[in-house]
Amino acid sequence: MKKILFLIILFFSSLSGFCQAYISMPADSAIWRYRIYDMELVTEVFDNILFINGKDTNANGQTYHKIFSRSYMQIVSSGTHPPILTVDASSPDIYYGAYREAGKQVFLLAGTGEQLLFDYNAGVGSMIPSYGGTIKVTAIDSILLSGVYHKRYLTTDPGYYVIEGVGSSRGLIPGLNDGGSDMQFICFIHDPVTFSPDPTVPCTYVYPYGYKTAIPNVNDPLPEISVYPVPANDILHINTNSCIGLLNAVIVNYLGQVMWQGDFNGQSDISIANWPKGVYFIRFNSGKYPVPLLKKIILN
Numbered sequence: 001m002k003k004i005l006f007l008i009i010l011f012f013s014s015l016s017g018f019c020q021a022y023i024s025m026p027a028d029s030a031i032w033r034y035r036i037y038d039m040e041l042v043t044e045v046f047d048n049i050l051f052i053n054g055k056d057t058n059a060n061g062q063t064y065h066k067i068f069s070r071s072y073m074q075i076v077s078s079g080t081h082p083p084i085l086t087v088d089a090s091s092p093d094i095y096y097g098a099y100r101e102a103g104k105q106v107f108l109l110a111g112t113g114e115q116l117l118f119d120y121n122a123g124v125g126s127m128i129p130s131y132g133g134t135i136k137v138t139a140i141d142s143i144l145l146s147g148v149y150h151k152r153y154l155t156t157d158p159g160y161y162v163i164e165g166v167g168s169s170r171g172l173i174p175g176l177n178d179g180g181s182d183m184q185f186i187c188f189i190h191d192p193v194t195f196s197p198d199p200t201v202p203c204t205y206v207y208p209y210g211y212k213t214a215i216p217n218v219n220d221p222l223p224e225i226s227v228y229p230v231p232a233n234d235i236l237h238i239n240t241n242s243c244i245g246l247l248n249a250v251i252v253n254y255l256g257q258v259m260w261q262g263d264f265n266g267q268s269d270i271s272i273a274n275w276p277k278g279v280y281f282i283r284f285n286s287g288k289y290p291v292p293l294l295k296k297i298i299l300n
Contacts, residue, residue, distance in 0.1 A: 020142065022120070023150050023165035025101050027065055028054035030190040032172040033203065035084060037182045043080065047072045047087060049206045050096060050172050057098055064098030064109050067172070070206050075252060075281055084186060084202055089209040099172075108173065117173070120164055122153055130160060131174040146192045165190075169197045225284060231298040234273040238282075240266055251282045251297065275299055 031051045038044040048071045055066045072087045097110035104120040119128050127134040135155045142149040143163060153162040161169050168174045171185040187196040187203035196203050225247075226239045240247055249268070251260040259280065260270055280297040 020149060020151055022104060023148070025099070025106055025118075025165060025167070026052065026190045028052060030188070031205070032167065032188050033186040033206070034171060034176065035184045035186055043076050045074050045076055045082060047074075047084065047206055059098075059109055060114070062100050062102075064100045066098045067096045068093045069096040070208065072206050075283065084204055086204040086207070088207045088211050092209045118162055118167065120151070120153075120162075128153065128155070128162065129174065130155065130157070130168075131170055135160065143195075145195055148193070163195065166193070166195050225295070227282060227295050227297065231300045232272060233300050234271070236270040236272050236297065238264070238268045238270070247284055249282055249284050251280055253278065253280055272299060 029052070031049050034046075034048045034050070036046040036048060038046070048069060050067055050069055052065045052067055057064050057066055070089045070093045071091065073090045074082065076082050097108055099106055099108050099117060101107075105116060106118040106120075107114050108117045116129050119126070122128045122137050124137055124140060126137045128137055129135075135157060137153050138156055139154040141152050141154065143152045144150075145163075145166070150166060151164045155161060159169060160174070163169075166188050169185070170176070171188070176183060184201075185197060186201055187194060189203060189205075194203055224240065226237075228237050238249065246263055246265050248263050249261070250258060251270070252258055253276075259275060262268070277299050280299060282295050282297055284295075
C-alpha cells in the first residue's frame with residue numbers, strides 16, 4: 001500500500017514538473033495594432049497602434065506602464081478597405097493610459113480610474129472581464145507563439161479568448177472593440193512573439209510622425225501648411241514653408257469625390273465660390289513626405 005501511495009505521489013510530482021510557467025505581460029517594446037473605420041460622412045480609415053516603450057508612471061502608490069497611441073489616417077471611397085501596410089503616423093503620439101500587473105491580474109488606469117483588464121488566475125467556469133462586461137471561461141488550452149506555449153482562456157464567445165503575455169483576441173483593451181465591423185484588431189508584436197487573430201492579415205507597423213516609412217528623417221523640418229480662411233467662402237488660400245518644395249494637393253467632398261487637384265510650391269489660391277456648402281478634406285502629398293497630410297475645410 002505504501003509503495004502504491006509513493007508511486008501516486010511520485011506521479012503527481014512529476015506532472016508538476018511539466019506545469020506551464022506563467023508568462024507575464026510585457027513591460028517594454030510591445031505593440032497592439034488596430035484598424036478603425038469611421039463611415040458617417042466619408043470613409044476615414046485609422047491605422048492605430050497602442051504601444052508601451054518602457055516609460056512608467058506612479059499613481060495611488062502603484063507603478064504603471066504607460067500606454068501610447070499612434071495613428072495614421074486616410075480617406076478612401078465609401079465601402080473600400082485599403083490594404084494594411086507599413087506607414088507613418090499622421091500626427092504625434094498621444095498618451096492613452098497605463099497598466100500594471102499584480103498577482104497574475106492586469107489593471108488598466110485610464111480616465112475612469114483603475115479597472116481589471118485580464119485575470120490569469122481564472123479557471124474553467126470563472127467569469128473574466130471582456131468587451132461587454134464579463135464572460136465565462138469554458139476551457140483552457142495553450143497556443144504556440146514563437147516556440148513558446150502561452151496559456152489561452154476560451155470563453156462562451158468563440159471569437160473571444162485571452163492569452164497570457166499577449167492580451168485578448170480583441171487586443172490590449174477588449175472594450176475598444178465591441179465586435180462591430182468598425183474596428184479590427186490586427187496583431188500583437190513583442191519580439192520575437194507575433195500574434196494575429198486572423199493570420200491572413202499582415203502584421204505591419206506604424207512609424208512615428210515625421211519619419212519616412214521605416215527611415216528616420218529627424219533632421220528634416222516638418223512641413224508647415226496653412227489653409228485659410230476657416231470657414232471659407234469664395235477663395236481658399238494655401239501657404240507652405242519653403243522647405244517642402246513641390247506639393248500635390250487633392251480636395252475631396254464628403255462622398256470622396258475629387259473637387260480639385262493640383263501641384264504648387266509655396267502658395268496657391270483656389271476658387272471655391274461655386275462649390276456647395278459643407279465639409280471638405282484636403283490631402284497633401286510630396287516625395288519628401290510620402291504619408292498624406294490631411295486638413296478639414298468648411299465652406300459657408
